[in-house]
Amino acid sequence: MGLTPNIERLRGSKNMFETFPLWPVQASTIAGQLDLLYVFLLLLSLVTCTAIFTTITVFAIKYRRRHGREAEQIHGSIILEIAWSVIPLGIFLVIFAWGAIIYFHERTPPRDSTEIYTVAKQWMWKFQHPEGQREINELHVPVGRDVKLILTSQDVIHSFYVPAFRIKQDVLPGRYVTAWFRATKPGTYHLFCAEYCGTMHSGMLGQIVVMDPSDYQTWLATSRTFGSLAAAGQSQFEQLGCPTCHRFETQGRGPTLNGVYGNPVTLEDGRTVIADENYIRESVLNPGAKIVSGFKNIMPVFQGLVDEEQMNELVAYVKSLSVPPAGSAGNPTLIPPGTQPQHPKE
Amino acid sequence: MAEHEHILSARLYVIIWAVLMCLTVITAGVAFIDLGPFNTVVALVIATFKALLVVLIFMHVKYTSDRLTKTVILSALFWLMLLLGLSLMDYGTRHFV
Amino acid sequence: MSDSLIALEHPTELQHHFADMEQQKSTSTFGMWLFLGTEIMFFGGMFAAYLIYRRWYYNEFALGSRSINIWLGTINTMVLICSSLTVALGVRAAQMGKRKLLVTLLLITMVFGVAFLGIKGVEWYQKYEEHHVPGSSFNASDLVSVGQKYGVHINQAHSQIYFSLYFALTGLHALHMVVGLGIFTVLTYFAWKGKYTPEYHTPIEIGGLYWHFVDIVWIYLFPLLYLIDRKPFH
Amino acid sequence: MATAVVTTERENYINSEYGIRSWLLTTDHKRIALLYLLSITFFFFIGGFFALLIRLELLTPAGDLVQADTYNKLFTMHGQIMVFFFLIPSIPAVLGNFLVPMMIGAKDLAFPRINLLSWYLYIFGGCMMLHCIVTGGVDTGWTFYTPFSTAFTNTKVIEAGLSIFIVGFSSILTGLNFVVSIHRMRAPGLTWSRLPLFLWSIYATSIIFLLGTPVLAITLLLLIFERAFHLGIFDPTRGGDPLLFQHLFWFYSHPAVYIMILPAMGVVSEIIPCFSRKRVFGYSFVAMSSIAIAVFGFLVWAHHMFVAGISLYSALFFSILSYLVAVPSAVKVFNWTATMYKGSISFSTPMLYALGFIGLFTIGGLTGLFLAALGFDVHVTDTYFVIAHFHYIMVGGAVMGYLGGLHFWWPKISGRMYPEAWGRLAAAIVFIGFNLTFFPQFILGYMGMPRRYWQYPPEFQVLNVFSTAGSTILAVGYLLPMIYMLWSLRYGKIAGDNPWGAAGLEWKTASPPPTFNFDETPEVTWEAYNYDEIPMPEEVSLER
């Protein structure tokens, strides 16, 4: 791969005035909320700046130095000091609360989002759809569906940024982080890498293609699939020999993985943790870190044996063994090779 | 300066030294007894006590009339707590939500 | 203004920009205390790392700590405490103007300091032989098997983090000791020359503050690095 | 002209001794200040030169002027030089060094030799940085984020880190000197409540130097070890946490932004009363707000990490505290404004810079509030919005404050007046060029243009062209003062001891001051800013 994989994307138009927007497109549910806050902040700043600058200008003119007029010595005023500390503080707290509400919204994906696994690496984006489609530097999503991205990086820190959606999330190596959005408008939008990641940081571009649901169905149907992610995970699971210990009818040498995801797990040292994606990831890559109560620490370390994409498949598979709502609407569920109650597909 | 400069007795220094030595032995010994999570607590309490003795007596802080010295020590410790406390706060709450 | 004039009305040790000895002395000690304050923050960054990884990788920290020779650690703590005593007594000797005693105590202090570094060296050498020095030759498989014996899983990479912090903390501390020895060499020289009097011995005092501070750092490093978990396994 | 007077000139710190040695081995705080002035100016122009190259590259969307790697090195070295080798030392080490002893009525700083040592540390670190640049440079961004800096880049991270480590000690020692001097060496009668506000802000800055910089030092040391020996402390593949690096880095680097702005606020708090002929409105509030900024500034660092993967709760915590720390800044702005009320205002160059400071700092600060709003930051973090925010504060605020202070005290430093008309012209050019450079970047940022981009989508070009155009105007604005100030050294009008009719002990001695500042230790019997007792010379007022 050359150093400038995406340079063509940058050379679209001929004249710089051909496109000269001053406001980013709104293409997600959050965009509108954020723009509202922005407008509020702009107005607030405008008012504050006008007030301060006008006052200064008026003083500068009215009290400019003239013969025969001395400055009047005024030492201060406690009331004013209190007023201009408390009032701004009040305004600041409003901004804080508003920003916090949006942030809270941004950080809590709706329960039944479609989960797309994303791996960032120098300098490209790889996406794994639950239905098995894989994409590089391009992500197709339908309008109106909640999409949760489960992101990880293979090397350095990157950042998943779609200005049209007003979302951004740093993508860290060695750990899953999540982000979510619901697209509202069909179109093709920039995907930027926003955290500096080396030579081609500015070339680590992608496109988010938002489609009408029907177009999306066609796209799904026509694009190559590698079997659903969970199914791929299942075959990984078998190839890596996990079933020798993790059986489904009974507790084997290892705990059964049915219903693990999304539920609390009691650990050997008495703590309980919720089994989220990061927990599953850690259980495989570094099993000794958290030992399930009642089990011995015999599970081999898989660090270095599975790469990020395989890891994602395994996680998707283990997750598919749990009953919704912890699972996700978009994810086709597998029938586990055991007796766990099955749930209907989407 | 000389008029209010404290010259402490050599005996006091030796006593403090003896206490510090004993505490060192105790802290090493206690580590071998299983106190559960309290092992760490005990070790740190002893260490803090030792440090206090050194600061107050050997470094004469107990005898200085200068409040500034104490302010400097306390604020440095306070800032250390900020660094440790606020960064640990992030680590401690990452698993929430 | 000629220098000789100043010299007439000022004691020789008084620098030109101070009004009197008292101001000069309180200024210098205050400066040293502030410096020690910054030192706390300097070590603080590593303590933050230590705390976080100790919480994450407790087993590795515990076994790593076990693998360090507690005897050497304890003895070294004692050596440092002894040196602190001699420093404190040295300051006292300076206050009383006992030149010979002062020089002797400073020399003993330095002997203790060198002994500390020597023992430290032995300890590091042991770690080197056990391949516990972080870097390309790091190997903690011995800890892994100890862990297996007791049913704890040891991840070698995480052991390396423990040893990195161990070497960083003790190394930086040792560096402070070396600097301290340098300071004390100079102090001893001037003390021997009879520069310090009951009226003027600020350098001894602030040198002493520095030494005690380095001692205090060790007082914390000892339990944090050596005593994480020494209790018998069940 | 004035040159005829030379023979009868009084002995002062400049002509008391001659020869290179007398400068390189000096322990006189004023000479050290001049040494700093020279070295800092040098680094400013290097950093500015890199900025111009950055701007030129960004003139077109495609990366065509330099290679991608070169570009990455450009902004890294621009940031590192501007922050660590120019702005952090600027006001403290130049104006602070020159003025602190004089303002407290002392002959020198508490530890003159340590003061010289900190200049040598600065130079040593600076040479190392230059060597690093010449032999290849660094490309990590000024923030050195791991694991890129420790395990992926093949540039000279260790050398750059060491050089910053070393200047860090220069800062620590300078701060130490200031705190000790202000505590222990004030002239009789100069109580805390009579301290000029510049000293309050230098004092607050020094607190940050003392308590923050050591953390940066140890962080860089760990970074260097990590890179050299792959210890794993910051490396996720070895169990380390890259966010730990960010926590430690910002623990220092957020307070460091207050290191950059507080001294400038101090300068403004001196200039405005002088040119309004009034006592500062709410003296004690302005003084205390400096301390409050220094202290609370340590509580907000993770607002640089809102999308970095910190916990939701600490994000909320650090966001709300960011708003608390903004209150004292607001208090300052309001008090400065109120100081002008019923004053008798004239508009010499320093005053123009001070007014420019208020305007641009307010805009920069307000956009800081935007960034501290969690949800909002998610969209604009790591975009040009952030770039615009901090250039508004650091260039529009701090550099303006620095230039204002330099003009204000130039007569004291050099004994000559700078040419007033040129001064005002340059101030206007800087102001215009600045806004043209950085205002478009707010829009760019909100549109989504990420920072540290060597090439960018074409729809961002128009605004980038504005920005580049502005930066060339800015360059002219910065070159002018350098030229006319050098010119004034020889041809400038001889300044009196107190050409502005300013309050403050530094104006009570000769210009340039004698080596030991005062012939005899002054005794202070008046409050700060007693402008009712000092007339302003006619020349200043007539010149408007």
Ligand code: HEA
């Ligand atoms: C001198 C430097 C300086 C100063 C003083 C500040 C001051 C502030 N900064 Fe800034 N900041 C930087 C330099 C500075 N900053 C730099 C260099 C970066 C980027 C680093 C990097 O990533 O490379 C940055 C980044 C940065 C971020 C992270 C952005 C990101 O990367 O996502 C945030 C987020 O909260 C922030 C917030 C603030 C706030 C709230 C203040 C406050 O202190 C501002 C307070 C001032 C005011 C508020 C104005 C005056 C007030 C009034 C006039 C009151 C009236 C107002 C009302 C009533 C509404 N800054």
Ligand code: HEA
């Ligand atoms: C104190 C701090 C400071 C100062 C003063 C400046 C000053 C300027 N900065 Fe800087 N800037 C930073 C601190 C600062 N910057 C930091 C911390 C970053 C982040 C880096 C990172 O991402 O890691 C940054 C990043 C940054 C970027 C973003 C790069 C990117 O993300 O891709 C840009 C782009 O426009 C920019 C522009 C400018 C400009 C035009 C100036 C102008 O104000 C400069 C004007 C000065 C001159 C133009 C000098 C004039 C001199 C000459 C004309 C002569 C030159 C000739 C010789 C030396 C022989 N800066």
Ligand code: CUA
């Ligand atoms: Cu990936 Cu920047």
Ligand SMILES: [Cu+2]
């Ligand atoms: Cu900040």
